[in-house]
Amino acid sequence: MLRMPMIAFMTCINAIFLALVIAAFLITGDGVSSGDILNIMYYIIVTPLITVSLTKVAYSGEAEMTLIDALKRVDQILEIEPLPDNKSDLSPKDSSVQLEHVSYRYKDATRDAVSDVTLSIRPGEHVALVGPSGSGKTTLAELLVRFFDVSEGKIDIGGVDIKNMSSSGLMKQVSFVFQDSRLIKTSILENVRMGRPSASEEEVLAALEKAQCMDIIDKLPNGIHTILGEKGTYLSGGEQQRITIARAVLKDAPILILDEATAFADPDNETKVQAAFSEMAKEKTVIMIAHRLSTVADADRIFVLSDGKLEEQGSHADLMRQNGLYRRMFDEYSRSIEWKVGV
Template structure:
């Protein structure tokens, strides 16, 4: 299937404004033609002045031709402004529609995709790539139309007056583009893509670095403590320096040649004149071409950058498609509803996209309705991946996951989200009021319902210190919450949702002891009568779980109750001993 042109593809997002884009092309071309007429009138003025010299009062048409030159120049400007107005109206609508399409599609994609691509890279595609299309449509495309029209008309004018001077005026253009030949074509497209990749990687790592600034400041570290970020900066630096060095020679030759038309004209004038006096026709054409040829450099530079602009927007569209072409997880035609709240994992295997190894292998776990199950193990063991698969952040590579006897693939996204509530270890609050943050899980909830769940989530002390109670906007006028406080607000949000199945992923990871106690009380109320899967490194929080599954390297190494696993003296027992040692550790005490 033949790939659509950049313009044709962008027009899909234009709607009824597409005619404005085409109108801008026509107006820009018309403006370019009108801009050449003043030079014709300048030629007439010069011709008349030379003809009557030195009796200049006989030049009776100078003022008339001068006003015509000014009139056409002003008319060209007006037409060009109309072209830009048309192109901008269309470009803004297209860029806005692209952003809407991206955000609408991102909302349909599983959360696993967001984590794999990275929030920084997604943000850059949504903002910067759509902005590149806006710049292309609003400025570069109309200029392209003018850049193509101007040389055609100029060539006609060059040969209309004196073909010899016209031919010499074109020589520096030919030499200039010959010098630039190495910088155009497939290699330039590859270079632009590498540049955008280096920039995207640096941007993505920058976002992660900024998020870690508090840690950097606390421990007095520099950017070097974030090796990946430093690596992307170095990679971007090396690429830019290498690319500049590669382009230095051709660009220097192009600049010299494209601006050397004046020298070529002088040489031709001297050849035509010989050792005799300068003939009036030669002087007239020489003066005209000296005035006219500088426009050639400007026009040809725009033509030269046409291919680069096209490659930039093509790269932007490619990055936009890197999101739009990702297929959402298939939704069943007829959604089934779970018979109960039990969860079963049968020989589940999963591998991340692009990975050479499975993240989890042949895991089988059954959580009965009302049962609390804990997942523990070393970092990277697959605990969060298992929880994400239950919530269908991804689809399993092998095996099956069932909720209430129904495969999660046969449950619609809306039903699944109503069935499973997920409390992340780093729950996010939006920059809006406490009321609206909690209402995210149930937009039609009343104020009384929100206040009730905030009370049940042990948030009374938080609300009491806020200047406008639950109407206080987070993140404004110095109103900020600690990690533990944010977690309690997030728990209130989950309580309002009241889903029948609960997943807690390191939900107390950022809480201090006081906040942890309050969070635990909130969890007890939240999980009452519901099946729960808990992921925890603080093993004291899961000692009362009905069953504990110890995972390592993507496999279940052992399972049982807390006491049974301690007696087994396996992975869990070793983790428990290490944890007990860590919580008893004190600063300044020799632990041997």
């Protein structure tokens, strides 16, 4: 937004030198006097000082606008109304998930992101949410962990409405790995320990091993005590994702939500991430969100969303036989992975 005005401003103030040269030729066309020389020398000396001063003013103004914009974004976050936290000690009886006529509309939106969705997930069942982009998959996952409350309907975990559970109680029931998970600038140990702050170093190492992270740890100068971002120590997107998975492994919640968790992984990292998921998902209720339909073909059930509504549900084989939206999506996906350059 500021680039073109800044370019124009810098061009104008530096064009003063061109104006000086032209003026010098015009003034000295009939000969050069000592006064002319002094005037030209004066402007040659003073003009750079003015240019530097104006440049500093321009950069100060740009920095001020950047700061104001950042403060506005901070204010937007601080102005968000926190959800009411129920202090109830109600505990779910199991890891089942039940959605009853759930709808949600974002502020200022003209239509529901999720509309009248009803579904039931049994304890220990592995299910997938699929659908075109913008169909409401991620919104539904965020509603399950109560990032915001439903506009209509209700969500139960183990027979308990999540609104009637305390925030800490709900977080003990659910682990989640999103596609844009981030690590903070501290040690690998502390990043993983965020899943369970009371965990010992041995438990953290065990979680890292289950998450297929030992090759990452072995190459770091101080192992799990290496500070990320310090002295050029950085991890790739796929490696960060595996560390995030280790955090979820350590937390060991009965319900696991995976939202496009392999989206930024290269083929080698994706293989290791999938192996980590297989280890982590044992005896847990798993809700997967994926665009790569081959990764969810083995799910117990697949829920197909479109425009925020639940269109189809069933196993991969059942949905292929129905010849509906899922079948069309799977056929398009199959053609896309067979596409080759120059063919």
